[in-house]
Amino acid sequence: MIVVELRKLFRRPRTWATIAVLNALPVLVAVLLVLTDLAPRPGEGPVFLSAVFINPALFALAALAIVLPLFLPIAVAVVAGDAVAGEAQAGTLRYLLARPAGRTRLLVAKLVAVLAFVLVTVVIVAVVGYFVGTTLIEPQPVVGGGTSVSGTSLTQQELVQRALMAIGYVALSMLGVAAFGLFFSTLTDSPLGATMGALAVLVASSLLFTLDAASPIAPYLPTRYWLSFVDFFRDPILWRDITRGIALQGVYVGVLLAAAWANFTTKDITS
Amino acid sequence: MPEPAGQGPSARTVAGMVARGAAGRWGVVTALVAVLASLPAAVGWLPASDAAVSAADLRAAVLAAGDVAFSGYAESTGGLDLPVTDQLTSVADLFSDRTTMRVWWRGPADNRVDVVTPGGETGTHRDATGTWTWEYERTRATRSLLAPFDLPAPPDLLPNALGRRLLSEATTAEVSREGARRVAGRDALGLRLIPAEAASSVRRVDVWVDRDTGLPLQVQVFGKDDDRSALDTRFLDLDIGRPALETTAFSPPFGSTVRVSGQTDVVLEAGRRIQPVPLPAELAGLPRRRLDGVPPGIGLFGRGVTLLAVAPLPPRLAGGLRHALADSPGAVVDAAGVRVAAGPVALMLLDPPGHGPYVLTGSVTLDALAEAAAQLPELGGTP
Amino acid sequence: MTSVITTRALVKRYGALRAVDGIDLDVRAGDVYGFLGANGSGKTTTVRMLLGLVLPTSGEIELLGGRMPRAGRRVLPRVGALIEAPASYGHLSGRENLALLDASGPAGPWRTRKHRIAEVLEQVGLAGVGRRPVKAYSLGMRQRLGLAGALLRRPELLVLDEPTNGLDPQGITEIRNLLLELHRAGTTVFLSSHLLAEVEQLCTRVGVLDRGRLVLQEELATLTAPTGATVVQTPTPDRVRQALDGRVTAIDGERVVVRGADPAEVNRLLVSAGIPVTGLALQRPTLEQVVLAAAGPSTDRVEASR
Numbered sequence: 020m021i022v023v024e025l026r027k028l029f030r031r032p033r034t035w036a037t038i039a040v041l042n043a044l045p046v047l048v049a050v051l052l053v054l055t056d057l058a059p060r061p062g063e064g065p066v067f068l069s070a071v072f073i074n075p076a077l078f079a080l081a082a083l084a085i086v087l088p089l090f091l092p093i094a095v096a097v098v099a100g101d102a103v104a105g106e107a108q109a110g111t112l113r114y115l116l117a118r119p120a121g122r123t124r125l126l127v128a129k130l131v132a133v134l135a136f137v138l139v140t141v142v143i144v145a146v147v148g149y150f151v152g153t154t155l156i157e158p159q160p161v162v163g164g165g166t167s168v169s170g171t172s173l174t175q176q177e178l179v180q181r182a183l184m185a186i187g188y189v190a191l192s193m194l195g196v197a198a199f200g201l202f203f204s205t206l207t208d209s210p211l212g213a214t215m216g217a218l219a220v221l222v223a224s225s226l227l228f229t230l231d232a233a234s235p236i237a238p239y240l241p242t243r244y245w246l247s248f249v250d251f252f253r254d255p256i257l258w259r260d261i262t263r264g265i266a267l268q269g270v271y272v273g274v275l276l277a278a279a280w281a282n283f284t285t286k287d288i289t290s
Numbered sequence: 291m292p293e294p295a296g297q298g299p300s301a302r303t304v305a306g307m308v309a310r311g312a313a314g315r316w317g318v319v320t321a322l323v324a325v326l327a328s329l330p331a332a333v334g335w336l337p338a339s340d341a342a343v344s345a346a347d348l349r350a351a352v353l354a355a356g357d358v359a360f361s362g363y364a365e366s367t368g369g370l371d372l373p374v375t376d377q378l379t380s381v382a383d384l385f386s387d388r389t390t391m392r393v394w395w396r397g398p399a400d401n402r403v404d405v406v407t408p409g410g411e412t413g414t415h416r417d418a419t420g421t422w423t424w425e426y427e428r429t430r431a432t433r434s435l436l437a438p439f440d441l442p443a444p445p446d447l448l449p450n451a452l453g454r455r456l457l458s459e460a461t462t463a464e465v466s467r468e469g470a471r472r473v474a475g476r477d478a479l480g481l482r483l484i485p486a487e488a489a490s491s492v493r494r495v496d497v498w499v500d501r502d503t504g505l506p507l508q509v510q511v512f513g514k515d516d517d518r519s520a521l522d523t524r525f526l527d528l529d530i531g532r533p534a535l536e537t538t539a540f541s542p543p544f545g546s547t548v549r550v551s552g553q554t555d556v557v558l559e560a561g562r563r564i565q566p567v568p569l570p571a572e573l574a575g576l577p578r579r580r581l582d583g584v585p586p587g588i589g590l591f592g593r594g595v596t597l598l599a600v601a602p603l604p605p606r607l608a609g610g611l612r613h614a615l616a617d618s619p620g621a622v623v624d625a626a627g628v629r630v631a632a633g634p635v636a637l638m639l640l641d642p643p644g645h646g647p648y649v650l651t652g653s654v655t656l657d658a659l660a661e662a663a664a665q666l667p668e669l670g671g672t673p
Numbered sequence: 674m675t676s677v678i679t680t681r682a683l684v685k686r687y688g689a690l691r692a693v694d695g696i697d698l699d700v701r702a703g704d705v706y707g708f709l710g711a712n713g714s715g716k717t718t719t720v721r722m723l724l725g726l727v728l729p730t731s732g733e734i735e736l737l738g739g740r741m742p743r744a745g746r747r748v749l750p751r752v753g754a755l756i757e758a759p760a761s762y763g764h765l766s767g768r769e770n771l772a773l774l775d776a777s778g779p780a781g782p783w784r785t786r787k788h789r790i791a792e793v794l795e796q797v798g799l800a801g802v803g804r805r806p807v808k809a810y811s812l813g814m815r816q817r818l819g820l821a822g823a824l825l826r827r828p829e830l831l832v833l834d835e836p837t838n839g840l841d842p843q844g845i846t847e848i849r850n851l852l853l854e855l856h857r858a859g860t861t862v863f864l865s866s867h868l869l870a871e872v873e874q875l876c877t878r879v880g881v882l883d884r885g886r887l888v889l890q891e892e893l894a895t896l897t898a899p900t901g902a903t904v905v906q907t908p909t910p911d912r913v914r915q916a917l918d919g920r921v922t923a924i925d926g927e928r929v930v931v932r933g934a935d936p937a938e939v940n941r942l943l944v945s946a947g948i949p950v951t952g953l954a955l956q957r958p959t960l961e962q963v964v965l966a967a968a969g970p971s972t973d974r975v976e977a978s979r
Contacts, residue, residue, distance in 0.1 A: 020776075020777055022776070023773055023776045023777045026773065027762065027773060030764070030765060030769075031762075031764060032764060066409050069429075073545055109760055109761075109762070109763075110757075110758060110759075110760030111760045111761065111762065113721070113724075113726055113756050113757075113760070114754070114756065114760060114774060114822065115774070115777055115778075116724075116725070116726055117724040117725070117726060117749060117752075117754045117756060118749065118750075118774060118777055118778035119725065119745045119746055119749040119750070119778050119779075120777045120778050121746060125777075166429075166543040166544065166545065166546070168410060168411055168426050169404060169411060169413055169424065169426070170413060170424035170426065170431065170540065170542070170543050170546070171540075171543065172543050172544065238330075246408045246409065249408065249409060249410075253392075253404070253406070253411065255537060257363075257392060257406065259363055259526075259527060270326055273322070273326075274319070274322060274323055274326065277318065277319045277322055278319045280315070280319075281312070281315035281316045281318065281319045282316075284311075284315065285311050285312035285315060285728065287721075287726070287727040287728060288721065288726040288727065289721070289726075289727065311728075
């Protein structure tokens with residue numbers, strides 16, 4: 020079932036188009052950086068963009084930071100919102116369920132497929148960013164590793180390790196969006212509606228996060244710990260927000276998957 | 291043969307089953323959400339165990355805990371709206387914003403405090419002779435030698451530092467015990483400090499002290515006419531134990547700008563004034579303090595929580611401050627001058643002819659400021 | 674004869690509307706069952722309940738000996754279904770679509786998959802379609818592909834909803850022959866349709882649904898059994914009435930209905946009276962007449978309430 024869902028997803032031209040669009044922005048940023056030679060100062064603009072002239076390989080992370088706030092969640096919301104509602108709209112859902120593909124199994128398979136999409140997308144963005152960075156941007160001489168946010172030196176190996184962890188964390192951060200998309204996807208037969216629902220949650224979450232009056236609920240907002248992947252590059256690593264972020268995403272996935280299950284398994288399929 | 295009466299009941303059973311199915315499943319989800327949502331509250335309600343420690347003993351424990359080594363994560367929330375000038379934004383932010391800090395404390399002269407922002411950080415590494423300050427946003431490392439008089443910096447806001455400082459000069463009569471609560475997952479005993487000085491703008495200070503080590507875990511400062519704390523700083527995580535030496539040590543990384551910091555503007559200005567205004571031994575009922583290395587042009591009065599500073603200001607700083615004061619909605623303008631209070635912090639700018647601008651500021655009431663100005667006739671105060 | 678589909682007092686309510694109102698279906702092994710009903714009579718809802726897509730409000734469904742929807746995982750692999758319009762993933766070829774569908778449920782062993790797919794594509798006449806994506810298919814080709822999907826696991830029961838929709842006349846004949854062939858090989862067919870002619874040509878049993886109620890369920894042969902009258906075609910209907918006085922029940926142009934279940938006897942009487950006979954047959958009701966008699970006006974009509 021999971022294999023079937025993966026095949027469906029990755030044999031779909033739209034999936035690859037989405038990933039291509041996602042990569043376009045960081046590449047554009049890299050080209051502009053090279054043409055104008057104007058790197059933002061550290062702490063301004065996307066995280067790590069300032070560091071790429073010192074270590075071009077860091078453009079992999081800068082690329083992720085560029086797509087993280089908007090592009091990546093939109094892509095995830097599109098794919099997750101399409102998961103069940105898309106099948107319903109195309110009419111294939113009734114054939115799948117009459118086949119019979121168990122409803123719970125289908126739901127889990129869909130989530131796994133969305134996860135795979137997130138992971139593949141994040142890795143591709145990082146890899147493309149790495150190659151774009153190392154081929155386009157002229158490095159300044161004599162650089163082994165890099166400097167942590169805390170001002171300590173990191174070896175190349177430490178840097179790679181932390182970058183991998185950060186990539187994993189970014190992928191994990193998208194789980195909440197994916198779960199929202201999937202849940203809405205079981206509520207409606209319109210993939211667009213489900214996607215918009217998930218995006219509405221994101222926008223609301225980002226907005227509330229900036230609002231002081233909402234600070235009591237701020238720790239529970241799905242986007243609260245998204246930027247914590249920067250914490251991997253503090254020295255020592257600041258695990259506090261990272262572990263909270265992972266736990267929070269886990270809770271969202273658990274609750275929303277349970278809600279999706281409760282809804283989907285007792286729902287009349289009339290599409 | 292009896293009628294096959296099974297149809298009616300069995301039909302009802304199926305209906306019941308489907309209904310139970312949907313309702314039951316949503317019930318499971320609701321229960322799950324309820325449990326998860328109540329978890330943080332449940333953790334918050336964990337009772338703290340009190341101990342029969344007297345206020346004096348607790349204060350002594352705090353003062354004795356200077357060498358306790360720990361690492362932790364702290365957050366300070368300031369409720370002050372200081373009139374801001376461009377040159378002092380970093381100080382104003384400290385008191386009006388939420389500041390999150392990571393701390394590694396090997397001792398008073400060997401520690402590191404990182405102010406963490408979402409996309410960067412500013413680290414202060416203290417060693418025996420001074421501090422290294424690392425600003426990620428500017429890729430800049432600054433070396434400063436120890437100075438007798440500095441503007442407030444984030445490390446001063448840590449509960450352990452602030453609690454010790456405020457309690458160090460308190461008298462036994464001023465402190466009392468105040469229950470217990472849990473801070474950073476530890477039992478913290480309450481110690482309330484009510485300053486005796488009439489001039490003080492601070493109504494009370496609550497210090498919550500770790501029962502095991504005597505380390506202040508949370509400090510709340512309340513102004514005279516405010517029920518919300520003007521400053522609340524607390525540990526969110528705390529590990530007792532000596533952090534590694536390489537964690538607190540610092541050497542400027544490759545590619546960063548390194549500079550050596552000069553003295554504070556205010557101190558420089560005080561030294562530059564050829565004829566500083568002579569300051570009395572007591573101002574607004576607060577005795578003058580002697581600090582080694584501070585130029586005579588700067589006066590510090592009071593003790594503990596209640597402090598009043600009088601200092602000459604560089605003219606460019608004074609200009610900005612004058613505008614900020616004039617724009618402040620709560621500013622009081624009378625014969626004594628312009629003064630404004632932001633929570634327990636009061637500020638007054640004096641611009642006497644022939645002397646250059648002076649600032650009076652501290653944790654005193656506006657009336658006390660007016661009184662102090664009146665006791666400084668050379669600064670234009672009217673006795 | 675064993676039951677393949679049995680429902681007891683099956684009800685589906687949407688709010689106040691009873692879309693399916695207590696029907697007792699009985700489809701037996703070897704039937705070609707025609708499930709007739711106007712649009713909106715509850716056909717589709719019933720088919721979906723049979724397949725576990727819509728959950729009944731009350732009542733029981735037994736499918737191939739298993740209680741639906743609980744036994745779905747066990748019995749549905751033995752059922753082939755075409756539910757309303759065919760649906761597939763447009764960007765994939767027909768072959769890939771079938772492979773994905775087969776892989777997404779139990780009892781579709783991958784070892785035989787390729788072979789089975791080739792076989793059903795041959796059966797429905799899509800063997801030569803190649804790697805073309807389904808979005809380039811015509812409506813008829815999609816219909817054939819849908820049917821291929823239903824046949825993929827050699828089902829014991831085929832549940833088909835309007836299977837000839839979108840096909841040209843040759844295609845309809847082809848599919849009809851295919852269904853008859855499958856039926857001869859032992860497959861039970863449950864055919865939901867609003868096309869009376871189609872049902873009449875294919876089915877052995879008929880159920881008629883009207884506004885959520887099963888108003889008729891009978892062998893087709895019984896429904897269209899001779900009425901005991903003979904129909905005579907003659908250019909001189911009046912002379913027939915004279916010759917067979919009292920036996921003529923109706924005259925409609927040159928068509929005269931005569932009581933008597935033996936056309937030979939009627940013929941002999943007429944010929945001996947010198948009346949020209951151009952046609953002679955036993956009278957049988959058409960399915961259309963039966964259905965119209967059993968069901969009310971079309972449910973598409975919305976009468977003003979008085």
